[in-house]
Amino acid sequence: MDITNFEIIPISPLDSAVKRLNATIREKMIIIAGRNNAYFDGRIKSKLENGDRILVIKKDLSIILHGPLGVKPLNWQKPQAGPIEFKIENSELVMFTRRKKTKETLSISFPILNFIACWHAHDESELVIYGDESDLVRYLVSNPDLIEPGFTVIRTEYSTDVGPVDIRGISNQEEVIIEVKKRKANPQDAHQLKRYIEYFQNEEKKKVRGILVAPDFPEKVLKYLEENKLESRIIHWETIFPILKRPTESKLEDFFNKKNGE
Amino acid sequence: MDITNFEIIPISPLDSAVKRLNATIREKMIIIAGRNNAYFDGRIKSKLENGDRILVIKKDLSIILHGPLGVKPLNWQKPQAGPIEFKIENSELVMFTRRKKTKETLSISFPILNFIACWHAHDESELVIYGDESDLVRYLVSNPDLIEPGFTVIRTEYSTDVGPVDIRGISNQEEVIIEVKKRKANPQDAHQLKRYIEYFQNEEKKKVRGILVAPDFPEKVLKYLEENKLESRIIHWETIFPILKRPTESKLEDFFNKKNGE
């Protein structure tokens, strides 16, 4: 690993910089800081007058333009953006790309250039996550009493015409289907559950109970569930996947080992 | 505007860099490039072994960690992340933050540092967009014949217990409610419409037609609509907001003027 692979490109003469940039696309990550304006046309039209922003172009041809605030980029292009071209227009650096399939275009001009760099970044590591919805479902399947005492799981990810049912089971000789959400329930969740119930009643001529599992329920959702004879069950993921004081603690490893070990 | 406000911070001595960084949080955008590992614990747990990535910390305390691929950051924190602290641990630069309210933590260590900079970025411009769903609804309201000849709009954004109805109108003396989507319809859209229809039939004892407007309909969605006596109407936003060959063309301005002028 060569530490010098992070390389600052002189911003002048500009034509040399443009040559370097065009040669570097697809090879290295490009980072440009400067005052710029941006125009996007595609699924939406957007314009952005001059402001100081960071432009990142990755070697998969994804493009990200970040302003001084917020997590979400101001403009972007998904990977394989289509040909990216740097050029000089009215003595300003301009980046232009047009995605062939969708015809969408993004054009960014830099009246002021502060900084250009490229970087041969290597990253073989994969982001490993634990504690998403599927992990919560797995946990509930292993601990069905959390849903209710005596609950028995029959199937998970049971596929129906109206979508996959998270958990299907039996409780007190009655069939139950369960929709699991890791976040606060919303009206659409309740409706999704109703859809499943309707499916079983219409297609399979079966009477089933429906339970929506979530850490929290707004009043409106509870009302809707009640009106439709559906049930709610509060289950906090935090009691199952407690947040550690420091994520580097060895205990975090335990969680990941649990995921792999199952 | 001082062009020198983009400032490269020497990576050694490291303790000086750390001091500079801690003094710069909330003041300037910070950009760090280097090989790092990252641990997040909160709504989910994630671990990321060493790889070359860019870390951006904005003055609103949003944090973004980008790897070499994709538009989506590997790790991030929303604005007002909570106190951000740089320190040296095992002679490595470490960034740590813990959000008070949610207790979630993000820790990033840099075994290799390639580059540190800070930037007093100014951006007074707002992203102006045209052609989102609300613009499409506005256009349809002005051109109701696109929905069907003789259609008359009564209200838009009509609020009900089950959510706001995009367009409410009358056609051939029959009430019609319309749900507008700019993107391809999906099963949930069809269900959302059904919810509205049920609301009118149950609460207001009114029989109403329901139309889902979208540029494209998967077969399954069409089937569901049909089964529930709902209608589909194909309307391509592209015929209304055509994509320009170059987004900087003066014609793009026309679109934005239209938005403001209405």
Add this chain to the structure above:
DNA sequence: GTATGCATCTCGGGA
């Protein structure tokens, strides 16, 4: 390729 649903979704608007 299309279809579908989760997401540390983010973000803005409205009550």
Add this chain to the structure above:
DNA sequence: TCCCGAGGTGCATAC
């Protein structure tokens, strides 16, 4: 503040 839905959603996964 919470609630709710749009999004240039991104993205993985199943088909």
